[in-house]
Amino acid sequence: MLLTKSFGQILPVALLTLLYCCTNSAADRPAWNDSRLQGTPEPPLPLTVQRVHPNLVLRSPITAMDLPGTNRRLVLLQNGQVHTFENRDDVESMDLALDINKANQTHTDEQFAAARDLTLHPDFKTNGYLYVVWSIRPHDVEGGTRVSRFEMSLPTANEFDADSPNSVPSIDPESRLDLLSYPSGDHIGASLNFGPDGLLYITTGDGSLPFPPDVNKAAQDISDLRGSVLRIDVDQTSELADGATLPYRIPDDNPFVDVEGARGEIFAFGLRNGFRAAFDPATDDLWVADVGWERCEMVHRIVPGGNHGWSLYEGPHPVDLEQAPGPGKVILPEVVFPRSESQSITGGVFVPADALCAADDVSLAGEYLCGCFMNGNVWSIDTQSKATTGKPPVPRKIASTGLKIIDFFVSQNDSSSEILLVDHSGGLYRLSSNESVDDYEAFPKRLSETGLFSDTKNLIPNPGVVAYRPASTMFRDGIRTVRFVGIPGQDPINPMRKRYVPGTVFANTLIRDILDASGDSKEIRLETQVLSYDGLNWNPTTFAWNEDQTDATLVPAMGATQTFRVDDPIWGQRDWEHRFYPRAVCVTCHNVANPGAASLVPENLRDESGPGSWSELAQAGFLVQAKVKAGHEMVNAYHTDEPLEQRARSYLHSNCAHCHRPAGGATSKMDLRHIRPLDQTALLGVPAAQGDFGLGANTKVIEPGHPERSALIYRVATGGPGKMPRVGCSAVDLAGAKMLWDWVESMPVDSDQTEASAEESNETLQTMLLWRELVQASPEQSKTIVSEMLIEESVSQSPVVLGLMQPWIDPGQRKLLVGDTPDVDALLALEGNAQRGLQWFYESAASQCRQCHRIGGLGKDVGPSLAGIGKRRTRLEVLRGIVEPSEKIEPEWRSHTILTVDGELIVGRILREDGEAVVVQHADGIKTTLHSEDIELKKPNEQSQMPAGLLSAMTPQEVADLLEFLMQTNEAGELPASN
Template identity: 45%
Template sequence: MLRTVALFLATTSVAIVCAFCCHGVLADERRTVWTSSKLVGTPDPPLPFRVERVFPHLQFNEPIAMRDMPTGDPTAPVERRIVLERKGRLVTFEPVDDPTASDLAIDLETALADPANEDIASARDFVLDPRFDENRFLYVTWTVLPHETEGGTRVSRLTMGTDSPPTIDPASRLDILTYPSGDHIGTSLRFGPDGMLYVTTGDGARPFPPDKFKTAQDVTDLRGAVLRVDVRNATKSSPYQIPPDNPFVDYRTSDGRVARGEIYAIGLRNGFRSAFDPATNEFWVADVGWDRCEMIHKIAKGGNHGWSLYEGPFEIDLQQPHGPGCNEDGKPIIAPIILQRDEVQSVTGGVFVPANASIAGKLANQPFQIDGDYLFGCYMNGGVWAADVSQPSAPVVRKLAATGLRIIDFETIKLSSTPEGKLDVIIIDINNGGIYRLVPNEQKAQRDPFPTQLSDTGLFIDCQSLEPAPGIFAYSPAATMYRDGAIGQRVIGIPSEDPIRPSYWFPGTKYPQGTVLANTLTRKVFNDQNEIVNRRVETQLLVFDGLNWAPYSYVWNDEQNDAELVPAGGTEITLSVPDNLLGDEQGPAKREMLHTVYSRNQCMICHHGYNPGGIGFTPQQLHEPRSVDHPEVVTHWNDLVDSGITTRLNINEDTWWVDPYDETLDLDARARSYLAVNCSACHQMGGRASSAVNLQRNVPIDEMNIIGADPAQGNFGITGACVVKPGHPEQSVLMYRVATHGPGQMPKIGSGQPDIAGAKLLWDWIAAMKQEPTVDQHDSPLMKAMLDWRNVIDQGPAVGQAMAASVVSSTTDPTIVGLFEPWIEVSQRATRVGPNPDVAALLSIEGDAKRGEYWFAKAASAQCRNCHQVREGAVSVGPSLGGIGSRRTRAELLDQILNPSNVIEPRWRSHLALTFDGEIVTGLKVDESDDAITLRRSDGRDQTIAADDIETIKLLDQSLMPSGMCEAMTPTEVADLLSYLQSL
């Protein structure tokens, strides 16, 4: 940590001390609010619509739906407005634009649930009777605890009183229909033009395994379907009638079971919100997807919409019995109309924009009509899209707005301030309890263009000195990610008086909107006079828009007085840097390196939903006393608490992150901190790694799935290999991956060269672990090479170079060469494919099939044979390669190797199973019964898990074959492998 502080001061004006004495942790008064932020909006073109809050004086508690209470009088059509909250409160308020109070009509939590044996879990939706002005009926869906209760999901009719303000008598409750409660219960309610009540249900299961109860294809179960019932003459003894024209009236399954006549369509996962198209009377349902896509269905009478045979076009479970509505191959005839997963993570439907909507018309002086379009949103990120569903072909989908809201529902209402005859599209935000309307974003561009220069962001008073603006805090975490020797200077700014509210669960930390985390990376480089100097290369920003973190990068100019915004796709910068492993008594050698400025999408690989914000800005990272000499750099969370920028959270010292390179600290804490800061973004539950390894700092070591664990992606020829083998780093694949510059190098993002000091730390950590009594063989060349590697790093550069050169000269094995390449002159290193291969150049190389066969069958660096067999019928974790040359072109083979997750045949998609004991198993499903499931792991061994032991099981969207498999191969080796595969 002191290295970071020292460099910060070395490259920053002393004016910063005065700035922080006035504006930071040394001030007697509360902190100065950062008011100079210009990091608002986006550098991308503005979207056509925005939202504005309506009813600003009303604050609801998790609202989920709103409706207008009609009077039947055209001169005063709305009696009051009514809002349903998630915990079951129905409240009403005056139909004016700025009501000041709301009134409770009923609290379902206390009025409807039976306190003796059940509690209300949540309300889901409500709808008013088409003749509400006459009968005062409304219908509400609600569920009770415990989970998976028979009859625990209820559609109940209530009667609104005529008192003022109106209330609902609990005694008026009439349960219309019930079905089991569970996780996915759908329960959107709509009355159709035919006067029937349409109810969407879900499959009732938790996310994993998909459709656990197999309800969505079962016409004898009300779940996973659209129901249609007649409630016009409901009584206690006969709460609804089944319309005689429903498609499954008098239907029996092939095994003689009687179908539920209430069912109108089947094959839904979680039909959460629905709407009728007023132009066509067609019924549309937004169906929350599982793993690959989000689905919006145009419901067909008697239709089978696919789940859980399919999720959209993707196969899920074709072995189960399929319901009616499938073709002879078992595929549902009706596919979703709209598939969105590139931006939509959890779809919320939906409303049709009426022709008389107030938002119709011109936008920025250009026609932009959405009359008649179907609007839907994303619960996770607050985006809003419009789909023109009037076309018989695939509808055109356009993004309308980025709201930052947790969108739970849409509605159309008439506000008194809206022009006569117009309606407003209303959005319900469950998170902050507000109601919003969609309005045209009439500006041609955002009011203040997104800053393209770092000096315009408002972070710094002066970029050349990096003097921060008032209200900006510099901080230095205990552990920082290895970036090929780059040092970071971090600051944080909050443009409001609200503090950060930390959580023990990292994703649960609450940040004020507009919070900015910035990290300026500095490298030692050679200047034009061949002197080694500090050069700022890149400043990375994370900007919180209220819901998501947006990453941006600025690259510094040669004058070092400003930095320019990098396009979304990123860039690369060539630098001349010193190499401390090479050189002589005159100093380190010079080498050329590419500094990668990652694309915004690549940044999101680490900064995903389970890893939001900056991993360095947590109480776990900030626990050291502030330096007396450098008080302007915050090193303790409580200093931030005293300043008012955060609230307090006491963290167990056992989970503190520490400086991995400080050899005076505990070895285990250093190694765990190193793995957490460099690897845990992917290697955690919810991360992107296909292995079951969890390297988070707070996970007990026996739950990390590394000690004695079989390597999920091959052993690289190491005899008796484990992910971590206590006492034996030379037999630990984790050790090899961190140490090597060859096949299997990790991590993939953040650095290009291996971190020698970090690898030495992990070696010492594994070596110090208690050994189990085993007979260890060291007959693997790679194991012997790893022992030699450990000897090399203890020597000085000159001796180390000689030892490395001796090893490399005696072998062509890339796994061994990769360990010693850091000590070899760059010009003498093998040319490797790298992370951004030239596909055309690779395809142009004429390969040798015989050499390719030898590499595939015998080379230690070749991991293909671990999973793929050439001989048909052999045990395999991936598709057999027998005959592959006749099925794939050379270009297709290369694309599959470079991008293994782009296309995965359904039978080769892997599953991740989590047991109640915390064990995680990843592999291919080779057998399944009611009692157990068998997964074939990447090492080829089958593991059977009892069904009662499985907490969750997830179908992964990533191939068991990791990307980057050929990064460390030479272009010739790739060409040889392609020629061999073509020859099969």
């Protein structure tokens, strides 16, 4: 492949790599010091985060803090281990001070669940007391959540000596004193704070699973400790009526000490899951972040004796007004976040005046910071603004971290303070001023300014930037690619473990042959796609090459298009539109499930020695060493001398696996990564979840031995409804689709499989068989066959049929389709026919609606019923719901990603949830039941199970007809008699 021109010669990338690697080794590989790809072209948020203690391995940390009077920090892990370590950035190991789980097992057979928070006594330097809240399984065990006191050893005359070899702290497990307890559960709150009054404040959750909400009605019951803020004096004990000693005292001024039947420990109530609290040093008010249910996340200013609403209300939204309320008027939260902004709130700290995180244009002193566990955003709240404006404070988003924020803490030294974030994924981060705030306008506007190439015209890389050539890549309408990776410093990257050096940049240049004004063929670079890693997120940008091919210019965030003259292998000279994709589209592939360059995996580079092999690049210091299992090597899918199954699996990995993998964003259960055994891909014999396209009621993703009845083959072969992949190409990859057909045809037929002879007259099946004949014939023969069929009107005008025949239909005669970017206003302006829309919905093989939605007894209940939707929504709302299905998702239809304790990821809609089990419905309608105790994490998905792009292969008139049908149908799924 001719890729790079230099000194009048044309050098292949493999030769560039060979020349580079033969003269360098891991020990002397030059660092890439020329990068100017910092930040993004858009104005960034004022703050960012920096990893501290980067060599420290933290597994699911819950909270962390400085140990007073020492040079050490303490961290509590979810598994109940308390560790300490030296407070220096290069620290690599920790010292175990306590293992609550192990210590508990020596006395009981209880099943440890999790540790939730830890705090130090105000006089910790004197008494060594620390307090931990932790729980056991299963749910609703009386006393299953405990607040316990432990004592840490204080060497060297009751003070830590940073220089003493005996100064490693330890905690005696036998010092455990259980102060109080309440039932274990899903929401146990569990935040511990000592107030300015020296008393211990404890937040408790309602103990309930998400559904039904507050099943025990505990949050409004002041005889129950759950759903409350508790306040106790841990420095004193008290005698109970039965003569027993309570290991704490209930303060006399607690609001409910004299209320009959109430628990005197309660300071305020009506919380769902108070998670992290902080005292405002200016007012001594307690602020609690409260994890919401379906509508919002909340931040409360706690009022003594106050009823903060749950589960009568979720913020301002009614939930269960039929239950008996607790005493007092409901107090609304000070701040309410809609679920579109935050999905799991984590409170917070107040910023000291001397904190180092202040940005030049953002004053944070005295403000309250909180974050989101799900999306990693951080907000600041001016808690004093209400006094001057009379309005609730408005949160400002100040950072987007990408972290699983589970706690904040303030670290103070003699001269300043800093705010640190605890990332549940494993790490501590410093919140600091984003130095690129004033530099975003300096972000490179041209490829030559990025520092990737010493000679942009000839694509010669700078030292520290190297070319690589994967065996298998995406189909891109005849486009070829040349790929580089630039790595700052001399440390290698480890793509297998998703470990990249901050500042790593991947650059992918797209090349295609076009025709010039004289009709002569020439090779040009279309664009260079750049993916830069800032230490947390992957930031995509695109540069479009100029006509002279000397440089490339930054493409706007919303993307662009450009038309070229090309020599089409079927239709000869024609215009072809190239799309420069928006940056938001790039992120759909390069996300948390698939970071970096999707093609750079060991199995996709030759493992034997040689230019461009993984071993070569590892020896040169760019990659870590890795071995590939025999049989897992990826190959060029178009090389017919390679094994057919390897070609097929390589093709599916390169074109589909960026979405079809765990947490990749696809709505099906398929996992198409090349390393996944075929019987674990959810391909073989699995019902097609997104429509049968007329292939038959029992259509499978792959029906071994029968490609004509396999939905996967249809979707790769068609240019019409259901075309895959959706991004990266506009034409049908005939060679790739034919190869997949041959692969499925070569599979042994299941002995239990019943022949579908009755369906052989099915229109789609017949067209699939015709497609196989057309793809084997010469282009001229196929065009003639299709043209005659269209002239004789012997072929249906169904979009499914025409989509399969599209490659051999003159581009100028193809039916005008809505495409990837529907014009909503134009579609609304068209007059539709409800009867034609009804016929399309019920009879068209292109209709995917009935695969998930029910009308008049037909369809499935994966999504909401569409019957009578015109009574509930406007025409615009219905159309926008189809065009942008993720823009607004009703709570009961939102899907969740669930992580089990065994590490399995499950995506689907939660049908039922109680104390014992969670029932999940997948996009294909299949249901899975999970035991509640086996669930590690539940995350609501921002992406609808309904895929975008469903209108792309419909004509505008078909869309107008469908819309008219949906607007007029009644609750029974019928049209008015006049229709």
